[in-house]
Amino acid sequence: MLYSDKVMDHFLNPRNLGTIEDADGVGEVGNAKCGDIMKIYLKIDNDIITDVKFNTFGCGSAIASSSMATEMIKGKSVSEALSLTNKAVTEALDGLPPQKIHCSVLAEEAVQAAIADYRTRNGLPVDDIPSCNGCCSGCSHEHDHHHHIDDEE
């Protein structure tokens, strides 16, 4: 099978699905042209992520990665959430196919983008948050990643 049971579980029964109207931070990454957009909403109270929701346009692994990422940061401090890596998301999902690793990268970046939005709104520094927003073009990080996918084919 293409996906692990964990991926299928999070795809078929996504955790934290939805939106938060009065979110303290919202992050959207990806690009419809590339077929993946993730949007993460955070409620933050006293530096703790008290609630998190997501919406995703994308494939099964994109939905599963967003679900897993939200589960991994819920109840954590902002700095803990910032340290979430795509590798940790992938491992928690019992792995992703090589051509789907970029979905976990998007999940990591969506969390960072939402936290950056929260900090900006509150006049807090964002210089420790990577600026890459996971778009398909105009960003060397993702660009390198795409070549990597081509090489694997």
Added chain:
Amino acid sequence: MNRIYADNAATTKMSRHATEVMLDVMENTYANPSSLHTPGQLAAVKLAESRQKIASILNCEPREIIFTSGGSEADNQAILSAAVIGEKKKKKHIISTKFEHHAVLHTLKKLEKQGFEVTYLDVHSNGIVRVEELEAAIRPDTILVTVMYANNEIGTIQPIRAIGEVCRKHEVLFHTDAVQAAGHLPLDVQADNIDMLSLSAHKFHGPKGVGALYARKGIAISTLIEGGAQERNRRAGTENLPAIVAMAAALEDAVANMEENNKYVSSLRDKLINGLSSIPHSTLTGDRENRLPGCASFCFEGIEGEALLLLLDQKGVCGSSGSACTSGSLDPSHVLLSIGLPHEVAHGSLRLTLCPENTPEEMDVIIQAVTDVVAYLRSISPVWNDLQKGKKEYVIQ
């Protein structure tokens, strides 16, 4: 779970008749058709009979049929043979379309690296090549025109007879990849002025791993595989007799029942198209009229095709998609892009392809399943949310 198989353009289930004749040849006619002993000669007779059957369906001579491992090999051999002829005549221009199968496109890319020039004709929003544009593209150094008979993703049927006429008039070789057409549409290489034609057995309820190339006599066919003198020195290797006999049987059955099957299958297709068209912001891809009897292909705005396929699979519906995530690359299908769909819409594609074993009741189940899954995926899609809130403009009205 009751599964509904609606992916017959990918491959078909073998017919009982094809399976039976294949087993019979495996058990009873296993000798090598090249052997001199009686069992060998009986195998040679079966081979000749199969060749005769396929030739008479295509309206050509048996010697003009070369058995291959499938459609891809036939496409490769036809195009590379034309290139060798072109090289000798100093004609290194080929005309094709933007939405051919990769067996054709990748062979053409290889030839471009070897100094050939290829014109890829536009197929417009309806997915049909225009004959006047094709004729205008013909140059003194054009050696080959290769245009598929019917497209594998959107099912559009090309004006093959008119293209054949133009090619004959300008003395250009004409190859057609008829993999999706054979067994589904009436083929006549004489009436259509076709010089080379590729077909594949597993698209018409025959076995996988076998196909044929028709090549008009007089066209020098180059070998892809060197070895013995099988197939009149044009394709080495002991003939895959069980598969060849089964292919001939499957094609004969398909042609014998074509009218009846097409009437039935296109009624199922139309039911499906009508039902799915009522999903808002969806569009049928490819021409409504000139399309294969079994092909319903759609795009749904605001969702991604792989997620759609996986959720349909959970409901027992087997289809396919041209989204990037199903292709292993980041771009959606070149076919959907060739008909002018933007990337974000092409990602939300679904192809359902039917056969005579499908039923009207199954169409009802599919329509309900697709409607539900599209609605769910839209409910969790930030793209759809933006469209609904007017932050973005719908591409599909």
